[in-house]
Amino acid sequence: MNNTIELNNISYKYPKGRKVFDNFSLNLKNGETTVLTGKNGSGKTTLTKLIMGILKPSFGEVKVFGQSTASLSLGSIGEMVGYVFQYPERQLFSTSVVEELTFPLLFKGYNKEETMDKAEEMLEIFDLGKVKNSYPLFLSYGEKRRLAIASVLMIGPKYLILDEPTASLDKERIDALSEVLDKLKKINIGMLIISHNKDFIERHKDKVLALEGVNYE
Amino acid sequence: MNAVEVKNLSFKYNNSEGYVLKDVNFSVRKGETVAIIGQSGCGKSTLCNLICGLIPRLYKGELSGEVLIFGENINRLSISETVSKIGIIFQNPSTQLFSPTIEDELAFGPENLCVEREEICNRIDKILKTMNMEKYRYDNPNNLSGGQQQLVAIASVLMLAPSILICDEIMSWIDDEGKEIIKDVLLKLKEEGKTIIMVDHDYDNIKIADRIFNLR
Amino acid sequence: MNDIDPRTKIVQVLILSTLGLIYNDISVLSLILFAAIVIALINNVNLISTLVKLKRLLKIIVLIALIQSLLTNAGAPVLKIGSLTILTDYGILRALEFILRMVIIIISAAIITTSSSREIIQGLIQWHCPYEIAFMVSVAIRFLPIFKEEMTDMVTAIQLRGIELKKVKLNKKIQVYKYILTPITINSVTKAKELAAAMEMRGFRAYPERTSCMVLKMRAVDYIIIVLSIAAALLLLAQSHSPIYLFLASHKLGIRCE
Numbered sequence: 116m117n118n119t120i121e122l123n124n125i126s127y128k129y130p131k132g133r134k135v136f137d138n139f140s141l142n143l144k145n146g147e148t149t150v151l152t153g154k155n156g157s158g159k160t161t162l163t164k165l166i167m168g169i170l171k172p173s174f175g176e177v178k179v180f181g182q183s184t185a186s187l188s189l190g191s192i193g194e195m196v197g198y199v200f201q202y203p204e205r206q207l208f209s210t211s212v213v214e215e216l217t218f219p220l221l222f223k224g225y226n227k228e229e230t231m232d233k234a235e236e237m238l239e240i241f242d243l244g245k246v247k248n249s250y251p252l253f254l255s256y257g258e259k260r261r262l263a264i265a266s267v268l269m270i271g272p273k274y275l276i277l278d279e280p281t282a283s284l285d286k287e288r289i290d291a292l293s294e295v296l297d298k299l300k301k302i303n304i305g306m307l308i309i310s311h312n313k314d315f316i317e318r319h320k321d322k323v324l325a326l327e328g329v330n331y332e
Numbered sequence: 333m334n335a336v337e338v339k340n341l342s343f344k345y346n347n348s349e350g351y352v353l354k355d356v357n358f359s360v361r362k363g364e365t366v367a368i369i370g371q372s373g374c375g376k377s378t379l380c381n382l383i384c385g386l387i388p389r390l391y392k393g394e395l396s397g398e399v400l401i402f403g404e405n406i407n408r409l410s411i412s413e414t415v416s417k418i419g420i421i422f423q424n425p426s427t428q429l430f431s432p433t434i435e436d437e438l439a440f441g442p443e444n445l446c447v448e449r450e451e452i453c454n455r456i457d458k459i460l461k462t463m464n465m466e467k468y469r470y471d472n473p474n475n476l477s478g479g480q481q482q483l484v485a486i487a488s489v490l491m492l493a494p495s496i497l498i499c500d501e502i503m504s505w506i507d508d509e510g511k512e513i514i515k516d517v518l519l520k521l522k523e524e525g526k527t528i529i530m531v532d533h534d535y536d537n538i539k540i541a542d543r544i545f546n547l548r
Numbered sequence: 549m550n551d552i553d554p555r556t557k558i559v560q561v562l563i564l565s566t567l568g569l570i571y572n573d574i575s576v577l578s579l580i581l582f583a584a585i586v587i588a589l590i591n592n593v594n595l596i597s598t599l600v601k602l603k604r605l606l607k608i609i610v611l612i613a614l615i616q617s618l619l620t621n622a623g624a625p626v627l628k629i630g631s632l633t634i635l636t637d638y639g640i641l642r643a644l645e646f647i648l649r650m651v652i653i654i655i656s657a658a659i660i661t662t663s664s665s666r667e668i669i670q671g672l673i674q675w676h677c678p679y680e681i682a683f684m685v686s687v688a689i690r691f692l693p694i695f696k697e698e699m700t701d702m703v704t705a706i707q708l709r710g711i712e713l714k715k716v717k718l719n720k721k722i723q724v725y726k727y728i729l730t731p732i733t734i735n736s737v738t739k740a741k742e743l744a745a746a747m748e749m750r751g752f753r754a755y756p757e758r759t760s761c762m763v764l765k766m767r768a769v770d771y772i773i774i775v776l777s778i779a780a781a782l783l784l785l786a787q788s789h790s791p792i793y794l795f796l797a798s799h800k801l802g803i804r805c806e
Contacts, residue, residue: 167708169704188707188712189704189707189708189712190707190708190709190710190711190712192708193707193708193709193710194710197708198705198708200701200705202701204731204734204735204738205698205701205702205705205731205735206701206702206705206706206731207730207731208702208706208727208728208730208731209727209730210730218727219706219709219710219711220710222710222711222720222723223710223711252730252731252734252735266709267708267709270709270710
């Protein structure tokens with residue numbers, strides 16, 4: 116049972132009525148990077164939100180690390196699967212990079228020293244050391260993206276979902292991001308990445324899932 | 333006469349320490365398409381804002397050097413003269429559209445310049461036809477994709493009939509399909525004789541440029 | 549019937565809501581509500597779908613009405629537990645009045661929404677409302693759904709990081725609001741700056757006036773409706789039990805007593 120994420124026969128309809136998933140099943144494995152492609156409107160972001168329990172399917176079951184998401188709180192799901200939005204400004208909340216990494220853990224009462232150590236580690240991995248005291252929302256886009264991924268990983272998930280992580284980044288920033296993702300792969304973090312950047316897909320894919328005809332290569 | 337001339341332009345924002353641009357010099361001939369390439373943070377957007385006059389009109393700082401539009405210093409042009417000569421399209425499609433329908437959005441520019449009603453309606457009909465967007469006429473911008481929104485932004489700027497267009501990384505947030513449509517539109521505009529200044533970091537987007545200028 | 553000028557609708561709605569607010573009598577309020585429903589149906593308002601969409605709001609209104617009636621002790625008791633009076637007839641009446649009033653206002657709002665926001669703004673402008681104000685309202689309406697979407701994403705994001713909003717204690721709730729307020733504020737300011745730049749470069753406020761592509765013209769139908777609405781309102785107000793009459797009478801009494 117090494118399926119990290121399981122979607123069993125789910126169906127989902129948009130509030131406006133259009134059915135986007137009908138009896139759809141998907142298995143995503145531990146440690147693998149799957150790239151999700153498809154035209155605008157094909158349901159990529161919706162799929163990721165269904166996996167995260169942000170949206171609930173009208174039929175079928177979503178299981179994450181063996182547990183059904185229907186009975187889990189968002190916070191518990193977040194400890195297993197990290198979700199990085201397409202627009203990082205929607206998930207950065209603090210006045211400094213360090214605070215951004217540590218506040219959820221400190222809020223819940225975790226040990227301060229251990230949390231700060233973990234944050235230092237993240238700053239290293241994600242090359243954010245130089246901006247550790249900067250205002251998150253004023254960082255460059257590349258830095259914001261890396262900070263969003265880092266802060267989501269602080270909670271300890273072993274699987275990541277990234278929605279268009281390369282949007283609006285120039286080649287240098289995309290390379291910096293790719294290096295980080297390579298590091299994560301080495302420590303066996305599985306990923307589902309929505310992207311349409313061909314080079315990026317080539318570099319990171321283990322599998323490609325194209326929505327619209329649902330081809331699984 | 334050059335459409336745009338930038339002479340010894342240096343600029344520093346009021347609350348920042350270093351100069352964003354130092355001694356920038358270049359010129360663009362009428363009908364030319366020039367691309368300005370550079371990494372993030374090197375001042376590309378600042379340069380765009382300087383050329384179209386948003387700096388110093390909307391954004392303040394220490395400026396030296398000058399920007400000439402068709403031979404005239406941009407600081408001496410009134411707002412209506414400026415926007416009739418130069419148009420700018422920005423990176424984020426969503427914050428360039430603020431009217432309830434596409435038709436209203438297109439009408440916004442000429443209405444500000446007190447253009448006659450009939451003329452405005454004529455221009456709207458023409459532009460919707462040229463850009464193949466007639467079916468979106470009464471749509472709410474919230475219901476359009478990023479690529480379509482950007483097309484509306486371009487059309488809205490074209491409603492003022494400027495001969496110079498500045499494109500500030502306009503394809504950054506657009507998907508592949510949308511990018512192709514926008515590139516086609518730019519090519520058409522180039523063939524009509526518009527002067528286009530494109531700022532970007534992706535070489536794929538600026539293939540239609542006649543010249544590439546590197547900003548360090 | 550969708551050719552009715554938005555200004556006509558504004559006049560009708562103003563009359564309905566004003567009358568609804570100044571009257572306390574349940575029979576008059578029912579009459580006003582009936583008029584509101586008729587006007588709404590004439591304007592092609594889908595009343596049923598409106599009420600369904602506002603289910604939650606209606607529940608809150610009923611709740612407030614219930615609380616109000618529980619706190620009113622005047623009048624004959626209707627429900628008693630032992631020697632404690634829970635509900636009085638007067639209390640129930642007040643509750644019903646409140647509900648009627650709120651429904652009148654809801655239906656008025658629904659009538660207004662049958663015109664597009666552009667038409668309403670144009671109506672206000674042709675009534676000489678300053679353009680900047682009307683324009684800001686229009687921009688706010690345009691960005692409302694975007695702000696809603698952003699807020700939803702932000703709240704989701706912070707919950708995914710383990711901060712369960714429902715379980716947070718009161719003293720820590722303030723901290724959580726601070727965290728959510730930061731991106732909302734900064735994102736709004738960024739949007740405002742970008743909007744301002746786009747508007748500036750399309751000639752906003754280049755001249756003190758501006759032309760308009762849309763022109764609203766009042767037709768005979770509009771004038772007739774306005775005159776009939778005002779006449780009906782005046783007729784109602786001239787009745788002997790109207791609050792205006794009572795107010796004037798008491799005012800005269802006041803002078804006599806002095």
